Amino acid sequence: MRILHTADWQLGRRFGQFSEDAGSTLSQVRYEVVPRIFSIAQQHAAALILVAGDIFDSQTLSDQSLRRGMQLISESPVPIVLLPGNHDADMPGGVWDRVCELSNWPAHVHVLRASQSEHALVLHEHNVVICGAALSSRHAAPQLRELFARQLSAAVPAHYIKLGLAHGGVLGVLPDTVSISNPIAADTAQSLGLDYLALGDWHGTLQVNDRTAYAGTPEPDRFRNNERGQVLLVDLEAHQLPIIKAIKSAAFDWQSHHLTLQSTDDALSAIKALAQSLQEPRSMAAEQSAAALRRIVLQLEISGSIDHAAQQAMLREIQALEAKVHALSLDMSDLSIRASDTDLSALHDAGYVLSLAQQLTENLSAPESVSHQLESDALAILLEVARRT
Ligand SMILES: [Mn+2]
DSSP: OEEEEEOOOOBTOOOTTSOHHHHHHHHHHHHHHHHHHHHHHHHTTOSEEEEOSOSBSOTTOOHHHHHHHHHHHHTOSSOEEEOOOSTTOOOTTSHHHHHHHHOOOOTTEEEOOGGGTTSOEEEGGGTEEEEEOOOSSTTOOOOHHHHHHHHHTSOOOTTSEEEEEEESEETTTSOTTSOOSSEEOTTHHHHHTOSEEEEESSSSOEEEETTEEEOOOSSOOSOOOSSOSEEEEEEOOTTSOOEEEEEEOOSOEEEEEEEEEOSHHHHHHHHHHHHHHHHTTSOSOHHHHHHHHTTEEEEEEEEEEEEHHHHHHHHHHHHHHHHHSSEEEEEEEEEEEEOOHHHHHTTTTOHHHHHHHHHHHHHHHSTTOTTHHHHHHHHHHHHHHHHHO
């Protein structure tokens, strides 16, 4: 049988770090990816969809947002199994209680509720048994192995395919920098004889081992450079290893770029080259290329040291680029601004200001300057004020 594995939809997520327009579109596309996932399931003849947690972004989503999400989910063309994660933990009075109060799910939508976690879900029409470890609070790691073992202890025909759904961090697999609040042992599937363990929580696609994988979020929501914006198609045959294939589902492309600048020439050419590279690899017509640019969410981190005039020219290029992409997040906190001779000569008649600018420039050239960033910012402000007066 073929299943589609997805996770971390986080419907209702807000993107306050961007402008209101750009942020609300990004919230909107999280809903729009759901029917696209269903189309992928249909195109590839998946018999079942598993969503491994964090379907909703928070417990405090409005009733309207919940109804909207539920309506979309109920349009699934095949049976769909939902697992509460940490963002949408199955707590009393929480989002899943509210969902059930708001309406009845159609029969092909299954929620693995925490209160029913002593039993696996058995879908006889598909010859499949599905274990689930719903989180009942944000950090409430169920004893996964013991829980699944109890769920599997009920009698089911031996030829049924055994699936698991869990939400958390696999120990020893995710980067050290990630704090793991709901730990999952890497060998869970193997030690319990599961054919496949579908995981959520890590937002990139990541195959943990032969029988365990993270699908990642189907629409990116951050700049971490991992594989994301995909769903997994998993082919399962009794007594064989699963065949796992990632399919792109995202409409938006989140890219992070870091530029290190040392000269005035660097500043302009680096931004122009970046703008060019965002357009170029897409060998498509100009209007298609422009449309693709409008689906890029760009993070730009700029470090190094340039003079004030170069920074101003560069900012104009960045603003032009910002107008072409969907959203741009700019971080220049590691860029220090110098005063060029031209900058200083513009201050020639401004006695005190000039001596202050010279002092700051001198301090900035000292390698051990403690308040480097502060001085750099002060100089930039000083030069900008002088330029405008
Ligand atoms: Mn999560």
